[in-house]
Amino acid sequence: MMKQNGISVENYTPILIVGTGISGLTAAYYLSKNNIKYTIVTKKNAPKQSNSFLSAANTRVPSENEVNNIINLTIDKCGADRSVIEALYRNSNIIINFFKELGIPYEKTSFGIMPECLIKSHGGKKLINCLLQHIEQPMCNKILIHLEKYDQGIIAIFYDTQSDQFIRIFTNYLVLATGGYAGQFCFNDNSPGSTGETLILAKKIGARLKGMSTVMCHPWSIYNGRQILLGGVVSLSQGKIIDEDGVQLLKDKYICDAIARDDYHEMIDEILKFQLECIKQKKDMYLDMSHADENVLNEKFKKYGFSPKVVKNKRIKITPTMHYSSGGIEINANAEAINLNRVFATGEAQFNGDLGIGRIPGQAFASGIVFGKLIADKIANEGVFNTQYQTSFKDPPETMHLYSKENNDFPIEEFQKKLSTLMMDLIASNPPVVSLSFLRKKIQESQNIILSRARGSGKRYEDILTLSFGYFVAMEIIEDLEAKSGLLSIQK
Ligand SMILES: Cc1cc2nc3c(=O)[nH]c(=O)nc-3n(C[C@H](O)[C@H](O)[C@H](O)COP(=O)(O)OP(=O)(O)OC[C@H]3O[C@@H](n4cnc5c(N)ncnc54)[C@H](O)[C@@H]3O)c2cc1C
Numbered sequence: 159m160m161k162q163n164g165i166s167v168e169n170y171t172p173i174l175i176v177g178t179g180i181s182g183l184t185a186a187y188y189l190s191k192n193n194i195k196y197t198i199v200t201k202k203n204a205p206k207q208s209n210s211f212l213s214a215a216n217t218r219v220p221s222e223n224e225v226n227n228i229i230n231l232t233i234d235k236c237g238a239d240r241s242v243i244e245a246l247y248r249n250s251n252i253i254i255n256f257f258k259e260l261g262i263p264y265e266k267t268s269f270g271i272m273p274e275c276l277i278k279s280h281g282g283k284k285l286i287n288c289l290l291q292h293i294e295q296p297m298c299n300k301i302l303i304h305l306e307k308y309d310q311g312i313i314a315i316f317y318d319t320q321s322d323q324f325i326r327i328f329t330n331y332l333v334l335a336t337g338g339y340a341g342q343f344c345f346n347d348n349s350p351g352s353t354g355e356t357l358i359l360a361k362k363i364g365a366r367l368k369g370m371s372t373v374m375c376h377p378w379s380i381y382n383g384r385q386i387l388l389g390g391v392v393s394l395s396q397g398k399i400i401d402e403d404g405v406q407l408l409k410d411k412y413i414c415d416a417i418a419r420d421d422y423h424e425m426i427d428e429i430l431k432f433q434l435e436c437i438k439q440k441k442d443m444y445l446d447m448s449h450a451d452e453n454v455l456n457e458k459f460k461k462y463g464f465s466p467k468v469v470k471n472k473r474i475k476i477t478p479t480m481h482y483s484s485g486g487i488e489i490n491a492n493a494e495a496i497n498l499n500r501v502f503a504t505g506e507a508q509f510n511g512d513l514g515i516g517r518i519p520g521q522a523f524a525s526g527i528v529f530g531k532l533i534a535d536k537i538a539n540e541g542v543f544n545t546q547y548q549t550s551f552k553d554p555p556e557t558m559h560l561y562s563k564e565n566n567d568f569p570i571e572e573f574q575k576k577l578s579t580l581m582m583d584l585i586a587s588n589p590p591v592v593s594l595s596f597l598r599k600k601i602q603e604s605q606n607i608i609l610s611r612a613r614g615s616g617k618r619y620e621d622i623l624t625l626s627f628g629y630f631v632a633m634e635i636i637e638d639l640e641a642k643s644g645l646l647s648i649q650k
Pocket residue numbers: 176177178179180181182199200201202205207208209210211212213214215216217218300301302303335336337338347348349351352353354355356481482504505506507519520521522523524526
């Protein structure tokens with residue numbers, strides 16, 4: 159125990175895994191199998207709070223005949239890095255062995271496998287529950303808020319939301335398994351921890367971020383973004399999207415017809431632009447189900463597990479929702495961060511792709527499992543552990559300045575809403591470079607306001623941290639859009 163610059167606890171661990179989704183738990187599982195000591199932490203109060211737990215765990219496993227096609231498709235259509243994708247799909251036998259070792263029965267799906275479950279969407283729960291029985295007990299309530307490099311590894315500072323203390327952990331190897339940043343948007347179907355702060359921290363110590371403007375936005379969701387509506391339900395509306403007074407909002411007949419045929423995927427960008435305009439004009443959107451057969455409607459809703467209460471007066475209130483983010487830390491074929499020794503990035507925290515929807519379905523679970531094993535193998539083969547570390551400490555980081563026992567009247571929610579609208583605008587409307595530099599200035603101003611005014615402890619401090627990192631994420635999205643538009647003008 160020590161007290162220095164507000165840090166009250168100090169620890170050493172040879173390997174520090176941050177994140178308890180499929181990617182963090184799999185890395186832990188294979189390290190445990192190799193009898194290598196590690197510490198695994200999450201910011202939430204239970205290890206099951208992750209996107210992985212919410213997921214169906216439909217995991218892509220290409221057959222031998224398909225593997226070249228899948229690799230090329232992922233590179234050409236999603237913009238993934240060749241060496242990483244080769245490492246992923248040429249090692250996908252790891253996935254089958256993983257399910258077998260854990261004793262999890264699986265069923266074949268159109269592109270891979272998923273755990274056999276009574277309720278199909280519970281595959282993630284089954285996998286996570288099982289993995290938790292095979293690994294070290296995760297430490298909960300610890301938010302990673304700062305990283306520093308030292309000769310033998312990394313220093314990580316956490317805020318413990320339960321004990322209200324700062325903790326410094328020295329480690330030789332850091333595994334960032336912290337998921338994506340779709341949770342920074344106000345409409346999203348993610349677990350609340352998906353806010354992307356560790357990508358920003360990794361960049362500050364030398365990692366490269368790529369593709370940050372590639373976020374998959376799904377156009378149809380209910381419960382304010384929390385649950386995605388499937389195409390078969392949406393098409394019952396015949397593409398009629400109306401406002402509260404029943405006035406038709408979507409006027410493009412071509413798009414309406416495509417929605418009616420459940421064949422609108424090429425038009426997602428146009429649909430999102432239309433939805434963003436409605437949000438800006440504060441118009442609620444409803445799928446008009448008035449011409450759908452009552453029995454068919456009920457049947458569909460039961461089948462997909464939606465509450466019939468969602469349909470009121472034959473209308474369903476909808477919003478677009480952010481489903482996953484594809485930008486992240488650039489890695490090599492061993493999942494090591496480019497430019498950053500002894501740091502690994504796995505799962506949604508990795509850069510997955512920057513074209514189209516950024517990654518193909520089922521890739522998230524496949525990469526979490528395959529890279530979890532490759533990381534553990536690499537550390538088992540080459541691990542250099544050295545418990546020597548410096549105890550001197552630089553100035554407390556910016557994130558610690560936001561902490562104070564005394565709260566103030568800073569309007570966090572108002573800033574959160576504005577930031578989320580701005581980010582949605584960036585993703586859906588791809589603004590020109592001139593407006594990007596204007597938005598950049600606005601973001602900097604808001605960030606400065608937060609640094610000078612926002613203070614708090616506990617949950618309030620957590621919200622302020624998330625907001626403050628949200629501005630950095632928005633800045634990264636702008637940087638990526640600028641880079642892309644630079645590329646476009648060169649290509650022209
Ligand atoms: C509803 C739904 C269904 C899906 N279905 C599928 C599917 O069938 N197949 C598929 O392949 N993908 C699916 N996906 C996507 C997939 O679930 C995710 O991409 C994947 O689970 C990400 O796993 P992960 O381990 O990288 O991160 P996550 O599961 O998101 O876990 C991140 C972990 O990091 C922790 N963390 C984050 N920041 C910090 C911090 N600062 N300090 C400490 N801890 C931190 C979080 O608390 C959490 O424990 C689905 C997603 C959703 C939302």
